[in-house]
Amino acid sequence: MIGAFVAGHPELDGFNHWQRELLEGLAVQIAIAVDNASRFRREQSVNESIAREAAEARIVQEALLPKASPFAPGFSVQGRSLPAGAVGGDWYDFIPLSDGKWGIVLADVAGKGMAAALLMSATRAALRSMADTCFGPGGVLQKLNRQLMSDIPAGRFITMIFGIFDPAARKLTFANAGHPWPVFVSAKGSRAQTLPTERGLPLGINESFYSEVDVELAPGSRLLFYSDGISEAESSNGEEYGPERIAAQLDREGICADSFLEGIKRFADGRPQHDDATVILIRAE
Numbered sequence: 001m002i003g004a005f006v007a008g009h010p011e012l013d014g015f016n017h018w019q020r021e022l023l024e025g026l027a028v029q030i031a032i033a034v035d036n037a038s039r040f041r042r043e044q045s046v047n048e049s050i051a052r053e054a055a056e057a058r059i060v061q062e063a064l065l066p067k068a069s070p071f072a073p074g075f076s077v078q079g080r081s082l083p084a085g086a087v088g089g090d091w092y093d094f095i096p097l098s099d100g101k102w103g104i105v106l107a108d109v110a111g112k113g114m115a116a117a118l119l120m121s122a123t124r125a126a127l128r129s130m131a132d133t134c135f136g137p138g139g140v141l142q143k144l145n146r147q148l149m150s151d152i153p154a155g156r157f158i159t160m161i162f163g164i165f166d167p168a169a170r171k172l173t174f175a176n177a178g179h180p181w182p183v184f185v186s187a188k189g190s191r192a193q194t195l196p197t198e199r200g201l202p203l204g205i206n207e208s209f210y211s212e213v214d215v216e217l218a219p220g221s222r223l224l225f226y227s228d229g230i231s232e233a234e235s236s237n238g239e240e241y242g243p244e245r246i247a248a249q250l251d252r253e254g255i256c257a258d259s260f261l262e263g264i265k266r267f268a269d270g271r272p273q274h275d276d277a278t279v280i281l282i283r284a285e
Contacts, residue, residue, distance in 0.1 A: 002031040002034050002035060003030075003031070003034065005023070005026070005027040054114075057117060058083075064121060064124060065079075065093070066079060066093060069094065070094045070096070070102045070165070070167075072102065072165070072167035074167065074170075074284065074285055075167055075217070075282060075283065075285060076256075076283040076285060077102075077165070077280070077281075077283075078256060078257035078258075078281050079092040079094070079106075079257060079278070079280045079281075080260075080261055080279055081277070082229075082264075082276065082278070083276045084112065084277075089108060089111060089117060089276060090106075090107070090229065090276035090277070091106070091107050091108075091109075091120045091123070091124060091278075092106045092278055093105045093127075093128070095127075095132070097132045098132060100167065100168060101167075102164070102165040102167075103131040103163070103164060103165075104161075104162070104163040104164075104165050104174070104225070104280060104282070105127060105161065105162045106179070106225040106226070106280050107123060107160035107161075107179075108160075108229075108276070108278070109123070109156070109158050110155075110158065110202075111156065112275070112276075119152060119158070122151070123144075123148065123158055123160075126147055126148070127140070127162070130144065131162075136164070136175075136212060137162045137163055137164055137173055137174050137175035137210070138175040138200075138210035138211060139210075140162055140175075141160065141162055141175050141177050141200065141203070141210040142208070144160075145177065145201075145204065145207070146207070148203050149206070151204075152204045156204060157178075157203060157204045157205050158202060158203040159177055159178040159180075160176075160202075161177070161182065161225050162174065162175055162177075163175075163225075165282070170284065171214060171215065171216055172223065172282065173214050173215070174195075174212065174213055174215070175200060175210040175211065175212050176210070176213075177202055177203050177208070178200060178201055178202030179225075179227075180226060180227070180228055180231060180243075181194040182223060182224060182226075183195070183223075183243075183246055183247055183250050184221070185221055185223075185250055185251065186221050187218055187219075187220045188220035191247075192246075193247075194243070195213055197210075197211050197212075197213055199211045217282065218284060219285065220284060221284045222255070222281065222282065222283050223281070223282040224246070224260075224279060224280070224282075225279065225280040226246065226279045226280075227275070227279075228275065229275035229278065230277050230278075230279060231243055232275060233264050233274075233277065234268065234271055234274070235267055235268060235269060235271065236268075241264060241267055245263075245267070249263055255283075256281065257280070260279055260281065261279065264277060
């Protein structure tokens with residue numbers, strides 16, 4: 001029962017057949033309108049609740065990102081992230097280690113939305129608990145992979161680069177779990193090049209060994225970690241940003257994390273992001 005539609009007439013049986021049909025048809029239309037309005041209010045209430053929860057989740061997720069860059073004399077270390085939605089599956093972190101070293105991590109959880117954000121938070125906690133060990137980046141990823149294989153649901157996985165940055169030795173050693181290869185400029189005037197790793201499956205799929213790469217950070221060098229939301233960003237005509245443009249950006253003098261992402265935005269020219277976009281840029285001053 002939606003309600004009652006009452007029409008009166010001064011005479012007994014004053015409404016003829018077609019008038020009754022008209023009134024009944026009007027009652028049906030009013031019932032539909034009232035029902036739709038009620039459904040709309042319920043849907044609006046649910047959407048507002050979801051939006052509030054997403055906003056709260058975004059606040060929590062932003063709180064998990066680093067509050068400041070690492071203190072590393074002679075170096076500039078910057079990280080930035082642009083989520084495609086209210087919450088995302090990209091994550092970067094700077095983890096203080098012993099002897100003035102830093103753990104540098106950039107990860108991308110397969111999928112989007114709240115599920116990816118929850119898995120990202122769990123992965124962050126697990127990595128931070130084992131980062132300051134004697135295993136090295138490859139050993140840490142191998143240990144983390146074993147834990148995630150038993151924890152995350154089937155069909156989910158995480159790509160990640162984890163490096164140990166030693167400012168005193170001007171060196172960074174990293175291992176790669178299926179993430180886009182870092183881009184490196186060895187010195188001022190040099191051309192950008194990718195840094196491949198021999199072995200390393202994404203986390204959570206299967207047992208894997210993670211090979212390590214040493215990077216010497218001479219003065220004037222630049223090292224970029226990025227998520228595939230950067231390389232796969234699309235222009236208004238559907239063209240992908242691609243690794244060549246990433247290398248060209250890194251070759252520019254005075255490049256920083258903010259200007260790097262601004263270049264991505266200009267390329268997209270207002271086109272909505274399909275994936276989170278995250279970068280870490282290390283510059284040797």
